[in-house]
Amino acid sequence: MKTYRIATIPGDGIGKEVVPAGREVMQALAEGSDFRFQFEDFDWGGDYYRRHGRMMPDDGLDALRGQDAILFGSAGDPGIPDHITLWGLRLKICQGLDQYANVRPTRILPGIDAPLKRCAPGDLDWVIVRENSEGEYAGVGGRVHQGLPIEAATDVSMMTRAGVERILRFAFRLAGSRPRRHLTVVTKSNAQRHAMVMWDEIAAEIAREFPDVSWDKELVDAATARMVNRPSSLDTIVATNLHADILSDLAAALAGSLGIAPTGNIDPERRGPSMFEPIHGSAFDIMGKGLANPIGTFWSVAMLLEHLGETAAAARLMRAIEAVTADPALHTRDLGGQATTAEVTQAVRERLPAPQTAGAPAA
Numbered sequence: 354m355k356t357y358r359i360a361t362i363p364g365d366g367i368g369k370e371v372v373p374a375g376r377e378v379m380q381a382l383a384e385g386s387d388f389r390f391q392f393e394d395f396d397w398g399g400d401y402y403r404r405h406g407r408m409m410p411d412d413g414l415d416a417l418r419g420q421d422a423i424l425f426g427s428a429g430d431p432g433i434p435d436h437i438t439l440w441g442l443r444l445k446i447c448q449g450l451d452q453y454a455n456v457r458p459t460r461i462l463p464g465i466d467a468p469l470k471r472c473a474p475g476d477l478d479w480v481i482v483r484e485n486s487e488g489e490y491a492g493v494g495g496r497v498h499q500g501l502p503i504e505a506a507t508d509v510s511m512m513t514r515a516g517v518e519r520i521l522r523f524a525f526r527l528a529g530s531r532p533r534r535h536l537t538v539v540t541k542s543n544a545q546r547h548a549m550v551m552w553d554e555i556a557a558e559i560a561r562e563f564p565d566v567s568w569d570k571e572l573v574d575a576a577t578a579r580m581v582n583r584p585s586s587l588d589t590i591v592a593t594n595l596h597a598d599i600l601s602d603l604a605a606a607l608a609g610s611l612g613i614a615p616t617g618n619i620d621p622e623r624r625g626p627s628m629f630e631p632i633h634g635s636a637f638d639i640m641g642k643g644l645a646n647p648i649g650t651f652w653s654v655a656m657l658l659e660h661l662g663e664t665a666a667a668a669r670l671m672r673a674i675e676a677v678t679a680d681p682a683l684h685t686r687d688l689g690g691q692a693t694t695a696e697v698t699q700a701v702r703e704r705l706p707a708p709q710t711a712g713a714p715a716a
Contacts (some may be wrong), residue, residue, distance in 0.1 A: 355387065357391070358419065359390050359423070359424060360392075360395060360424070363398070364427045364443075365400075365426070365637075366634070367427065367636045369640075370640075371645050375647065382708075397442055408438060413445075414445075414446070422626050424629055425446075426631075427634050428441075448486055450628070454618075456481075457616045457617075458479070458481075459604040459605060460479070465678055472585075481601045482589065482592075483593075484516065484520040484597070494506070510545075510593075510595075511548075520591065525559055525568070535567045535569075536568040536588070538568060538592075539593075541572060580604060611634075612688070614649050615652035615656055618630070632649065644685060645685070651701055670705065673704040685697060
């Protein structure tokens with residue numbers, strides 16, 4: 354029997370509720386299957402910072418490298434500046450393990466009342482690929498003369514040819530695996546005349562490697578309007594760290610709620626574990642009330658399973674997720690309902706199809 358080592362990092366806020374829910378569903382998936390999970394929990398985050406003065410141990414990455422995957426909750430604590438929580442935990446892991454491809458699927462799940470009135474469910478079915486290691490979040494910059502009238506601060510968007518080539522190649526490859534075989538490259542080269550012009554030039558170069566993938570280019574501001582007005586014209590989207598961060602939150606809102614949206618921080622070369630997480634943040638206003646929507650975590654678990662090669666288990670979980678979202682009685686508050694985290698978790702568990710055994714007919 355295969356055993357997968359899974360690191361769980363609940364982090365802050367409702368991450369401490371949805372990650373245990375995700376673990377519970379993973380254990381249910383493993384029952385009767387030919388694999389099992391071995392979990393190791395890491396208590397890193399805001400509480401760890403208050404005890405130790407840092408969000409995670411200095412050698413924390415070494416503890417993660419031997420894992421097969423990471424299930425992450427959220428980073429963010431109202432008592433700690435956001436740049437400390439983000440850079441001290443999530444970005445430290447993403448950059449430290451070179452998880453350079455952030456992948457965010459978005460579609461309207463059954464039963465979800467999405468806000469676009471002229472959008473059929475099939476019209477909004479996207480995957481946003483976000484460069485996850487450099488760009489606007491490279492961490493290059495600094496402050497001088499702090500507290501003085503001449504104080505200055507810089508944040509430099511650092512793009513390398515190697516970094517741009519690898520994310521665009523990943524995005525073209527992903528687009529080629531989807532039925533429409535279409536990629537939209539998001540840019541802002543009309544205003545950012547150095548790095549983004551290089552981004553555009555490299556996109557044209559990489560496109561020649563994928564003649565079976567059609568592609569177009571869109572300015573990031575125009576992309577927001579296109580997502581709203583012509584959602585069916587989009588399929589796979591690739592953008593820089595900052596641009597895709599913003600566009601993917603818009604995409605989740607257009608699909609119904611940030612509470613249902615997943616993401617994977619992927620190392621395509623599999624030199625170390627990839628990390629999967631919901632995108633909803635720590636949501637301290639509902640922490641501890643049992644109101645958090647765990648669907649984003651469950652969808653992230655499905656992505657985790659696909660990454661491990663357990664595609665049948667991932668499909669079982671997605672069928673259970675869709676059965677739950679189709680029932681308005683199981684909608685949490687962010688979807689206009691009253692269901693609790695525990696009720697949704699139990700409902701997903703109950704709706705998991707039985708695993709198929711070798712030679713058995715499909716259900």
